[in-house]
Amino acid sequence: MINLRGIAAFLALLGAAAESHAAGVTIGVVAPQNGPLALLGAQIAAGAGFEIQQSGNTxxxxxxxxxxxxxxxxxxxxxxxxxxxxxxxxxxETLEGALPKLKDANIPAITVSVRSRILMEDALKNGWPLFRAAPADGAEAAKVIEVILKDWAADPIALIEDGTIHGRELTEAVRNALEQNGLKPVFTDTYRPGQEQQIALVRRLKRAGATRVFIGGDRNDVAVIARDAKAENIQLSILGGDAMRAADQPLPLDAGVRAVALPEYAILPEGTAAADALRAKGIEPEGYVLPSLAAALIAGQAGQAAAAAGKPLQEALLDATFQTPVGTIAFTGAHELSQNPYRLLEWRGNGFFPPAAPTQ
Structure with missing residues (x-):
């Protein structure tokens, strides 16, 4: 795994090469290089820097x-x-101050992290060149709702959450969507998180007749509920949110539990080749590495297309569809991802994977 010192040396070499010979599209990589966010910044720098070097850009x-x-x-x-x-x-905080000046300089900014809807609304209103290669606020809830309406609409559904702001808001969004579609949960509750057992809760779910339960809570709480339901011989199909992407400890998660989450792109077909190439350079394709590689790939291809067509780079970003290690990416007229990046995934003991297609 590449460390922070390795990232710094890597970027220094690329920077020295850029100063001596600028080539291709000149791409800025904006990321923390020190302080408490340096690890995340290193992931961004590693992914983007690898792609820029591979493509011969600056x-x-x-x-x-x-x-x-x-x-x-x-x-x-x-x-x-x-x-x-x-x-x-x-x-x-960076984008709020940078975007007005980037607009004047005609420099598009592609964020791999910032989800604020308010910031994007301000960007569109002011003509700021912001493009979001990350999920927007509300994307997780939208995908959870889509999955439940598609797969669970005919079944008795329970909605439970852990009382945190995120858990409550996510579960409330699901409940509202169900009611708008004429569906009423058979059971709703706020449970106490961080407990060693949840037997009383799973027994209440059984008494309510629930067979499907959405849990707005963290991974360990879901693992406890799944374990206790199994011990009580209560058949529950369990779905969680993106909080399920956490360490599989202290209690391992039962195989078959599902989550709506951002995938581990390195284990998906579209990401394996890039992941292997990164590992060959000592870079573990974790966190922001592959999304940042994809952003740099998009930046480079859009820059080349803009130069060839003699049009602004921002137009090239809007006009094209890009094949990347995190999947096919296109931007809407509102500068958002055209497809929700959240996916339905299933835990198989060593990772979350797309569920197998149902047998006919």
Missing amino acids: LVAINETCEDNSGAAVADALVNAKVQVAVGFLCS
Whole structure:
């Protein structure tokens, strides 16, 4: 696995090459290089830097502090380096200050992290060149709702959550959508999280007649509920959210539990080749590595297309569909991903994978 020192050396080599010979599309990579977010920044730098090097483009690495009022300086650095497009942007604080100046310089910004709907609304209203290569707020709930309406509509459904803001809001969004579609859960509850056992809860689910349960809670709570339902011989189909992407401890999750979550792209068909190439360079394709690689690939291809057609790079981003290691990506007119990146996944003991197609 590449470490932070390795990332710094890697970027230094690329930067030195860029200074001596700028080639292809000049792409800014904006990510934290130190401080508490340096590990995430290293993932962004590793993925984007690998793709930029492979494609023969030019990398300009810009440190992102994620502090309030830091964005203008980031934008100035990008403009002074004559970048054509920038990727990364872990924090909304950076974009809030950078986008007005990036608009004046015609430099699109592709974020792999920021989910704020308000920021995108402001960007569209002001003509700021922001593109989101990450899920927007509400995308997780939308996918959960889609899955439940498609697969569970004819079954007795329970909705339970752990009382946290995210768990409550996610479960409430699902409940509202069910009611709008004429469906009423047979059981709803807020459970106490972090308990060693949930036998009373699973018995109440049985008494209510629930056979399908959506849980707005963390992975360990879901594991406890699944274990106790199995011990009580209560047949429950369990679905969780993106919080299920966590360490499989202290209690292992039962195989067959499902989650609506962002996939581990490295184990999916579209991501394996890039993952293998990264590992050959000592880079583990975790976290933001493959999404950032995809963002840099999109930036490079859009830059080339814009130059060939003699049109603004922002138009090229909107006009094309890109085949990337995280799947097919296209942007809507609102600069959002055209397809929801959340997927229905199933735990198989060593990872979340797409469920097998039902047998006929």
